[in-house]
Amino acid sequence: MEKNFHYLKTLKTKHKLTHKKLLLDAFNKAKIENGFNSKSHVTQFLSDYIQEDCGEPYGERILRNKYNDIISNKNEVIELRQFAAESLRNYLGYEKDVIVIDKKELKPEYSSFFVNHKMKLLSVFGIIIILLILIPITINTQRWMVWNDNHYTEVEFDLKKYNANQIKAFNEARILNFTKINPDCETQFFKENGLENLWYGKNHNKTLDFFTSAGLHPHTGKTLKPITVYMIKKYICPDYK
Known part of the structure; x- marks a missing residue:
């Protein structure tokens, strides 16, 4: 185990990195460093790392499906989003080599x-x-709404009062259920059936905001991610069990 860990820590690429190689090496390193025994734990860890590294969400299901394609010896091209590939390169500590997909550009x-x-x-x-x-x-x-501090409020369409990117089509579910909160150790993070009660995403200041429903961040427009035990312990409640 120590020998493999030393190999992963010192490995440096000299030429072009394919997305397939990046994903395989990242999986191996995450397994060795963290002692993960399941693909779900590895993909959750890598997904959270990518989010933290570049501020862009990249789902664990996408990573798991691409990894399954690799190990099942399918001859499919493995192509990650560029920001995800660069974050994995950062995680592996590789030099600033060219990252390419394993096919010729058409x-x-x-x-x-x-x-x-x-x-x-x-x-x-x-x-x-x-x-x-x-x-x-x-x-x-049409009915309209705008984000007001920590919730959506219904308004009249008025470009003199609001910017065009502030005004959104009215959504009753957003009005009733979508609120920004400041969670703590007393927050109920999951329902009784295990589904999430909290979602998160980075704002323009690169700090985390937490919301009571899934959707898009009101300011950045990026898809929010469901809360995980990893994120709860790291950012909200270190003693969470």
Whole structure:
């Protein structure tokens, strides 16, 4: 075990890193360093690390599915989001080598693009025209809401009072159930059936905000992640069991 750990700590790449290699090496290192016995524990750990490293969510299910494709010897291309690949490289301590997917990039034939997609482009232009007609009608009949400190509030559509990116389509569930809170050790993090009661995401200041429902962060627009025991112990209640 110590020999394998030393190998992972000192390994440095010299050429191009494929996404497949990054994922395999990250899995091996996480297993050895943390003593994980299941893929679920490894993927949760790596998902949390990516979130902490770059501020972007990358689900554990995605990591687990891609890892399963590798170990089942499928000849599929393993392609991670670029920010996830770079975070895994940081986790492994690899040098700033070029990260590539394990296939050759295909160059589009721009010269024939418009010819081959003529009907699709015409359809898109038609949809745009229809939207330009319907949007003014929708604005006058649609209900709207804005984020107000720690909850959503219904408002009138008023671009003089609010920025366009502040105004969102009215959602009754968001009005009733979506609230930002400051959790502590007394917070009920999970329901009796084990489902999450709390979601989290980083704000523009790179600090964590916690919410009572799933959805998008009101300020960044990024998908919130369900709370985990790892995040509870690290950021909310170190003595949580």
